[in-house]
Amino acid sequence: MPLTAQFVRNLQRFRLVTFDVTDTLLRLKEPTKQYAETAEQCGITGINKAQLERCFRQQFKLMSRTHQNFGRCTPDMSWQSWWLQVVINTFTCMDASLSKAKLQTVAEQLLVIFRTSACWTHIEGATDFVQHVREAGKCVGIISNFDPSLHQVLSAMGFNDKFDFILNSYDAGVMKPDPAIFQLALQGLNIAPDQALHIGNQLDMDYTGARNSGWSSLLVQPKQPAPASAPEPGDPARHTYASLAEMLLALETQAIAW
Structure with missing residues (x-):
């Protein structure tokens, strides 16, 4: 499916988009x-x-x-x-x-x-989401608190050729939300933190960790009941989606205030 103009505009400021893995792109099966x-x-x-x-x-x-x-x-x-x-x-x-x-x-x-x-299954919409980002011409990577077998898991799940780099916390020597792992992802890419977007499922590790490192971020997490008023700037609720499919639809159809 062709990229929408809104999707392209929403990602225009970014040169790098990274994803968490567990419960973001893949889920363990029982x-x-x-x-x-x-x-x-x-x-x-x-x-x-x-x-x-x-x-x-x-x-x-x-x-x-x-x-x-x-x-x-x-x-x-x-x-x-x-x-x-x-x-x-x-x-x-x-x-x-x-x-x-x-x-x-x-x-x-x-x-x-x-x-x-x-032992693993794809999160619904994960493959399409990653492909959309690639088609938008972005550098696409993984930042995950995981051991070095992450490469093997991603390959087994058909993701082996979808990412420009795969950064696991064990090899990095530091775990999210430490800013050092986000800084490490930028090394050698000539990309500034404000040109990077991270997508994950944990508020502290992914959303806050990325933002404290100067990145933008989006959160995949079941939403709490909607507040009576619109979310304030800095409120994670304005960047939180119940699923990757919902997040992708929003990127395709709505202007996102980063």
Whole structure:
């Protein structure tokens, strides 16, 4: 479908448009179910999925706090060993008597599976949105708090040739919302911060992080009830859309006040 004149005008000021990945372009397909199924294939039965879900969330938060950025900030810890430990800790939290050998096998299998299309699905409208931005002649990139397997995941999901660069937090050595990761994305491009737009799904990491770095930003997030009056300048609500499809439609049909 040809680009609308309004879409071109809305993006005219930008030379670079970047996207977050998880829950912006791609979504995990029932990760806890995948954990349980893989464990059962390795001989671990009787799994309480609700308890597994609670343990995963607890252990993921704990590992993220004690070994930040997928282990990047911990000497001698690789991102692979970080994820292996998350899996082992999750199942141990659920049942401390489980065989360590079996848990190691489960963790190693999950490390592979979660880098394939078996565990991911496209967000509706993501492919069209990225293609529209490319057709508008923009440099298109990824800025994501993710480990280095991000390239593999994007390739598995058919996004391997859609981006001019892919920047993950592990390789960058810094995570959103730190301005350093947004600055790093501009290096070598000769693009000023006010010529860059970031699109993501987290208010602090994506929307505020980009704006605090001198960028413009748009937020994909379920909206709260509409306020009685129009959003004030600086209010994220004026740049928040319930879906990528809704955001794309607005860019195609409405003048956006950046």
